[in-house]
Amino acid sequence: MEFTVSQVAALINGTVEGDGSQKVERIDKIQEGKKGGISFLSNMKYEPHIYGTASSAVIVSEDFSPSKPLQTTLIRVKDPYSGFTQLLEAYAQLTKHTKTGVEEPSFMDKTSKMQDGGYRGAFSYIGKNCSIGQQVSIHAQAYIGDNVKIGDRTIIHPGARIYSDTIIGNDCEIHPNVVIGADGFGFAPQEDKSYKNIPQLGNVILEDHVSVGSGSTIDCATMGSTLIKKGVKIDNLVQIAHNVIIGEHTVIAAQAGISGSTEIGKNCVIAGQVGIVGHLKIADNTTIGAKTGVSKSILESGKTIFGYMGYEMKEFLKSYSIFKKLPSLQDRVKELEKKQ
Numbered sequence: 001m002e003f004t005v006s007q008v009a010a011l012i013n014g015t016v017e018g019d020g021s022q023k024v025e026r027i028d029k030i031q032e033g034k035k036g037g038i039s040f041l042s043n044m045k046y047e048p049h050i051y052g053t054a055s056s057a058v059i060v061s062e063d064f065s066p067s068k069p070l071q072t073t074l075i076r077v078k079d080p081y082s083g084f085t086q087l088l089e090a091y092a093q094l095t096k097h098t099k100t101g102v103e104e105p106s107f108m109d110k111t112s113k114m115q116d117g118g119y120r121g122a123f124s125y126i127g128k129n130c131s132i133g134q135q136v137s138i139h140a141q142a143y144i145g146d147n148v149k150i151g152d153r154t155i156i157h158p159g160a161r162i163y164s165d166t167i168i169g170n171d172c173e174i175h176p177n178v179v180i181g182a183d184g185f186g187f188a189p190q191e192d193k194s195y196k197n198i199p200q201l202g203n204v205i206l207e208d209h210v211s212v213g214s215g216s217t218i219d220c221a222t223m224g225s226t227l228i229k230k231g232v233k234i235d236n237l238v239q240i241a242h243n244v245i246i247g248e249h250t251v252i253a254a255q256a257g258i259s260g261s262t263e264i265g266k267n268c269v270i271a272g273q274v275g276i277v278g279h280l281k282i283a284d285n286t287t288i289g290a291k292t293g294v295s296k297s298i299l300e301s302g303k304t305i306f307g308y309m310g311y312e313m314k315e316f317l318k319s320y321s322i323f324k325k326l327p328s329l330q331d332r333v334k335e336l337e338k339k340q
Helices: 005-011 044-050 080-095 313-324 326-339
Strands: 015-017 037-040 057-061 073-077 187-189 195-197 203-206 225-228 304-306
Touching: 005 015, 005 073, 005 080, 037 080, 057 080, 073 080, 304 313, 313 326
Parallel strands: 037 057, 057 073, 203 225
Antiparallel strands: 015 073, 187 195
């Protein structure tokens, strides 16, 4: 599928600098670009590659100023990363093959309903009293329990498990081997040191435009709902416990774990392997660095937290700069002791 550089620029609201009549037919990394490809430059550590790339066009920022002659056509946009993402989305829509209909064998209970334009893959299972919207894709070996509601255009990938009473909004994507709505980790200690299971009677609600990465788990609430709000993006292998609330447009990277009844605000960034204990509140716009352990609430918006146990990043870096000097300080102390 070929397009001119000018057509691509019009799609992403960009301005062409160079030959807009050139044809592009694929998307290339800037360091591997060849004629007929289009690339982008967002992170300036890759700038050296733009001077040698053979890509026919490169998407760059409006204020990019080359320090050497270029052999490629530029498409200038306000935000190269967003522009390139927009291009990828359009390319994916044009090239993907969308399945419809029902593959056999598959099962849907007679009390459940699925609207037009959907897809049910082989060996998928849909339980009782489910309501499934338009153009929903339920791929092979996916399991949908009883009383589940799924909005329009949502994709349930192979092997995902959606337990009973879960509610999923429009335009969500549930990747392979995700488990949504399994029992939370609720056990009551007994006098004899054993543990008694606490029934988990709630559900999980995912609002619109939520993405859940492969192998992640979202536990049902003990009572009420575990709530994942609009636009949340969850990476692979993330654990979200019972009664957690995740605010709008928060992103959570791989191997993070969030304990029960913690409330996380909107527009937060939670990096990989972060651990957050239960019953905390995390303010809007909080950033939590990789491997940070969070043991107390963060009530002031806009903070960046780092370290184990986590505290404000500036204070952590000050402390760490001293920590790195401890061996030399120890040597100096020993020398002073010898002189006494």
